[in-house]
Amino acid sequence: MGDFVQGWEDAATTSLGFFWMALWAFVLGYFLSSIIQVLITRRQMRAVMGNDGAKSLALGTFFGFISSSCSFAALATTRALFNKGAAFTASMAFLLASTNLVIELGFVIAVFLSWQFVLGEYLGGVLLILSAWAFVKLTRPTQLIKQARDGDAEDGDDKGYDLRHWADLGDPELWQMVSKRFVMEWQMVWKDVLIGFTVAGLISSFVPSEFFAWLFQGAGASGGDLSFWQVLQQTVIGPVAAFFTFIGSMGNIPLAAVLFGEGVAFAGVMAFIFSDLVVLPVLRINAQYYGWKMALYITAMLFTCLVVTSLLMHYGLFAFDLLPSNEGVRAISERDHFQLNYGFVLNCIALGLSVVLVYFFRRKQRQQQQHEHHDHDHSHDHGSSSWTERLMLTLSFAAILWLVGGALLAMT
Numbered sequence: 001m002g003d004f005v006q007g008w009e010d011a012a013t014t015s016l017g018f019f020w021m022a023l024w025a026f027v028l029g030y031f032l033s034s035i036i037q038v039l040i041t042r043r044q045m046r047a048v049m050g051n052d053g054a055k056s057l058a059l060g061t062f063f064g065f066i067s068s069s070c071s072f073a074a075l076a077t078t079r080a081l082f083n084k085g086a087a088f089t090a091s092m093a094f095l096l097a098s099t100n101l102v103i104e105l106g107f108v109i110a111v112f113l114s115w116q117f118v119l120g121e122y123l124g125g126v127l128l129i130l131s132a133w134a135f136v137k138l139t140r141p142t143q144l145i146k147q148a149r150d151g152d153a154e155d156g157d158d159k160g161y162d163l164r165h166w167a168d169l170g171d172p173e174l175w176q177m178v179s180k181r182f183v184m185e186w187q188m189v190w191k192d193v194l195i196g197f198t199v200a201g202l203i204s205s206f207v208p209s210e211f212f213a214w215l216f217q218g219a220g221a222s223g224g225d226l227s228f229w230q231v232l233q234q235t236v237i238g239p240v241a242a243f244f245t246f247i248g249s250m251g252n253i254p255l256a257a258v259l260f261g262e263g264v265a266f267a268g269v270m271a272f273i274f275s276d277l278v279v280l281p282v283l284r285i286n287a288q289y290y291g292w293k294m295a296l297y298i299t300a301m302l303f304t305c306l307v308v309t310s311l312l313m314h315y316g317l318f319a320f321d322l323l324p325s326n327e328g329v330r331a332i333s334e335r336d337h338f339q340l341n342y343g344f345v346l347n348c349i350a351l352g353l354s355v356v357l358v359y360f361f362r363r364k365q366r367q368q369q370q371h372e373h374h375d376h377d378h379s380h381d382h383g384s385s386s387w388t389e390r391l392m393l394t395l396s397f398a399a400i401l402w403l404v405g406g407a408l409l410a411m412t
Contacts, residue, residue: 005409007205012406015201018254019193021343022111026193027350029104031357034181036066038161038174049086049094060090061129064097071276073188074098079289088145089136092298093129099276100125105253109273112257116317116324120270124313128274131305144297148290172360179360191392198399200254204261212262215241220263234268235310239303242275252276260326267314274306281388 049056049063067077074095082091099105101122109117161174168174212219216237218230226234238259242252252273260269276282278299286295317323 008402008406009409011198011201011205012403013201013410014204015197015254015403016407018112018200019197020347022108022254024343024346024350025107025111026104027354029102029107030182030185031178031353032103033067034178034185037181038177039163049081049090052087052089056087056090057093057129057133060086060093061097061101061126064094064099065101065103067094067098067102071099071192071279071282075282075285075289083149088141089133092132092136092301095277096129096132096302097125100128100274108253112253113260113269114324116266116322117260117270117273120266120313120317121273124270124274124309127309127312128305131308132301135301135305139297139301141294141297144294148294175357176360176364179357180364182354182357183361191396194399195392195395196252197254198402200258203255204258209262212259212264216259216264216268218265226265231265231267231311231314232307234265235271235307235314238264238268238271238310239275239278239306242272243279260324263326265314266317266323267310270313271306271310274310278302278306284388 048059064074067074077098078091078095081094082088086094106118106121109121161168161171161177163169163174209220216234218226218234221230252275256269256273259272260266264272283295283299286298289295290298314323
């Protein structure tokens, strides 16, 4: 019993420490993303993504880069773009870029891992998009695309701010729109973040290293000592493990850091990070949007492409002797996460910025109280009545109780 209580305390402290490490990166990333999303609307994106050429693919990638990192929001926006005329390849480029190339994701990866993983995320994200384009060209799912294209999706709230000159940066309306988007971003991801950080702490404290050595063959060996088949096995197991986590792109980074600290190869960790679009809830949502045939096709495409991309990144870095060492990450759960250092200062600034943005949001909300039943964003509807949403809420509530209990134990 004493070991369990100590493990509970360590797990909760680690989870809270992980979140404190990443707080400023989350806030800064979502703040910048919110500004960009207000200035560039979905209608503007769709107008230039209608053909199957390289330009549409590049624009889909760019618009995904500047959009939300929430997997569910990306799915809904991708569906709206696709149903309103964007090419399938451009839509997939948008989907992959919005969950792999976004600003905030790079910040969080830099906090928990190393520059090689940031490079792997961005360069690998581009390779993932090109691989998906090649997969579609080779398999030619023309009939599936025709069946999946609905054409009746609604635009929803697609308002943006028309920035005409620099003086507009002082317009309160602009910052009210930014604050609304910022709050909506957190409303979309808080459950993924909470559960992801809690699970990372649990695994760090309770799962023995022997389990990782069994699940990921060769875990603990350096990249150069692994055979190709061991690297391939770890790369395949990464997305299979992620399939059952229910955790989105932002929530799985601390867990990826735990995996890397336990000796999982670079390719296996990158495959795990790339796997936010092959988890079970995403498969179900795609089935609701496009039908099961197209949903399974998209999942097979993403799985194949992320395995290929992760292997290419692994052996590309290996060729230049740039594979990262896990020595610094191995001790991530043993750090003093609450020191008075630059991270503390950045977090205080981030919290102050968040308070200001929430204030703007609440003030605007009060002003438009009588119209709030019309004021919602269709593209961010996750289906609150679905079993996955209810499960996420239940797990979030359990995670809060776990963290609060562990924190209280640490203070006694």
